[in-house]
Amino acid sequence: MRGNRMNRFPPLPPGEGPRVREINSRFCRFGPSFQPLSQRERGFNTGQNQPFPARGGGYAGWLIVLALALPSSYAREDTPKLPPHHHLVEIKIPETMEVNPLLPLKTGRKLECPVCHGIEDIDEKDFDKVDKQDPRFLRGGPYPDLQAFCFNCHDEEKHQRPNIHAMLDEQGEIIEDHCTYCHQEKPDRDKAQSLQEIKLRAPVDTLCWGCHLKTPHLNAAEHQVEPSDKVKEQRKRFLETHPEVILPLTEDGKVTCITCHTPHPPGVLDDKLPAAHQATSGKVDEGPVYEDSPWAATIAADKRERLEALARKYGRPFPFRYRQIQRETLLRLPAKDGQLCRACHAFDE
Ligand code: HEC
Ligand code: HEC
Ligand code: HEC
Ligand code: HEC
Ligand code: HEC
Ligand code: HEC
Numbered sequence: 001m002r003g004n005r006m007n008r009f010p011p012l013p014p015g016e017g018p019r020v021r022e023i024n025s026r027f028c029r030f031g032p033s034f035q036p037l038s039q040r041e042r043g044f045n046t047g048q049n050q051p052f053p054a055r056g057g058g059y060a061g062w063l064i065v066l067a068l069a070l071p072s073s074y075a076r077e078d079t080p081k082l083p084p085h086h087h088l089v090e091i092k093i094p095e096t097m098e099v100n101p102l103l104p105l106k107t108g109r110k111l112e113c114p115v116c117h118g119i120e121d122i123d124e125k126d127f128d129k130v131d132k133q134d135p136r137f138l139r140g141g142p143y144p145d146l147q148a149f150c151f152n153c154h155d156e157e158k159h160q161r162p163n164i165h166a167m168l169d170e171q172g173e174i175i176e177d178h179c180t181y182c183h184q185e186k187p188d189r190d191k192a193q194s195l196q197e198i199k200l201r202a203p204v205d206t207l208c209w210g211c212h213l214k215t216p217h218l219n220a221a222e223h224q225v226e227p228s229d230k231v232k233e234q235r236k237r238f239l240e241t242h243p244e245v246i247l248p249l250t251e252d253g254k255v256t257c258i259t260c261h262t263p264h265p266p267g268v269l270d271d272k273l274p275a276a277h278q279a280t281s282g283k284v285d286e287g288p289v290y291e292d293s294p295w296a297a298t299i300a301a302d303k304r305e306r307l308e309a310l311a312r313k314y315g316r317p318f319p320f321r322y323r324q325i326q327r328e329t330l331l332r333l334p335a336k337d338g339q340l341c342r343a344c345h346a347f348d349e
Helices: 060-068 146-150 229-241 296-302 304-314
Strands: 289-292 323-326
Touching: 296 323
Parallel strands: none
Antiparallel strands: 289 323
């Protein structure tokens, strides 16, 4: 692998499954193995062809998780036959709900098909033949990001879930509630501690999974293995010459999420601690920022075989668009210039 290719480390296309913010942390916390359904399995498309959904978006799946758990009193007998997991219909829209005037309320505040769909007589059509690409399919569409449609009625604010990695309030004080998502109790902030001492709620190799996927981006899965001797040697050499950094492995010596990522933003741990060392070009509450790359097509071609293999494995396509990292967050070392990668890989041999 050549030096100029080192920063190719783009997230997996979201088709891999729902992203973290689509799952309500209050529900999943550390439920032993929350198995998020893919949007497709739920029959919803939340703009999968959008490789990196905009920040603050992506909550549709989460709403849908709620929808699946709706009490049966919602299932009214006179509800027409609808596609599985479809939004509820034929109910009264509460006065408290502000509906975007884009969606016509022609029969008082009853939630009927034409409120959302602009295709005439959609209820009389063969559902399989309804053209979802038709801009009239959802009024005001097309919506590359489905939740933008949901927020025509649902209050966006209320459905935001906190980024628990944003651990400091406006005064710069730590938000203790956030610590206990992962630690049984808030650890002492200015002392390096062993994994036993910091009392994590789950083993490090599964700690992140309830909220994130095991494969949140391309390459994450391949990395969760015990390093080859070559990589072991490289990592050891790097850490010996860089005592200011940690790249922790699991108890059984495998690479895991926190090998590359720090869970804490700057300012939580004492600066002197190697665990506090991180790339700080981005803001934790904004997440990493990417930009379009002129190499996108070349790189997509490069990855075609792998993406096709994934598609066969999961029985659905994996759209992919490479974008270059611009600003990084929660990384122990910058990746955009290859520093993180070089800690374990010797690219130019
Ligand atoms: C609250 C808004 C809303 C109402 C009211 C509504 N729908 Fe939908 N409908 C949606 C959304 C959202 C989707 C999913 C869009 C997607 O997956 O991209 C959808 C999907 C569909 C689809 C396509 C399903 C598929 O996956 O192929 C059909 C057909 C459909 N609706 C029919 C109806 C009919 C018939 C009614 C009235 C009985 C109705 N809808 C009322 C919001 C609504
Ligand atoms: C035309 C307005 C409208 C649109 C657009 C709309 N909804 Fe709803 N939705 C409602 C109404 C009305 C209810 C029932 C009243 C309530 O629960 O507040 C509801 C209830 C729900 C519920 C039940 C849980 C709850 O909060 O009460 C879920 C989940 C939900 N919607 C998800 C979605 C998703 C996902 C989308 C986008 C794909 C969407 N809605 C788009 C009007 C809308
Ligand atoms: C998303 C999970 C998560 C959250 C939330 C979290 N931590 Fe941690 N914390 C970890 C993990 C994993 C480690 C071990 C790896 C490391 O040190 O980076 C750790 C290590 C630590 C350490 C030991 C550092 C060292 O040098 O050994 C301290 C101190 C700490 N956390 C404090 C906090 C405080 C204070 C909060 C709340 C503001 C918090 N953590 C929130 C996951 C988390
Ligand atoms: C309780 C839920 C929860 C847990 C546990 C959790 N995260 Fe997150 N994480 C989030 C949320 C929410 C975001 C905000 C972005 C989003 O919604 O996709 C986020 C974002 C991130 C980001 C993107 C950078 C950013 O600034 O937004 C990284 C990297 C990350 N988490 C790593 C981890 C790692 C590593 C662990 C395990 C040590 C972990 N997370 C555990 C909820 C969680
Ligand atoms: C070999 C290093 C490495 C490993 C292992 C790794 N990541 Fe990442 N991750 C990255 C890089 C590089 C980025 C992109 C730049 C950034 O985060 O600023 C990234 C990005 C992310 C993002 C942000 C995606 C976005 O665009 O919003 C999340 C969330 C994330 N990783 C979670 C995880 C989780 C969870 C694991 C473990 C299952 C994991 N990562 C394993 C290196 C790694
Ligand atoms: C903590 C060490 C570590 C870091 C940091 C790291 N890797 Fe890796 N990487 C591994 C291990 C372990 C493997 C599995 C193969 C092995 O052990 O030789 C691997 C494998 C790979 C592979 C090849 C997979 C294959 O099938 O041959 C690529 C590509 C790769 N890493 C790229 C990167 C990039 C890009 C970065 C920086 C964003 C990075 N790695 C950071 C440890 C690391």
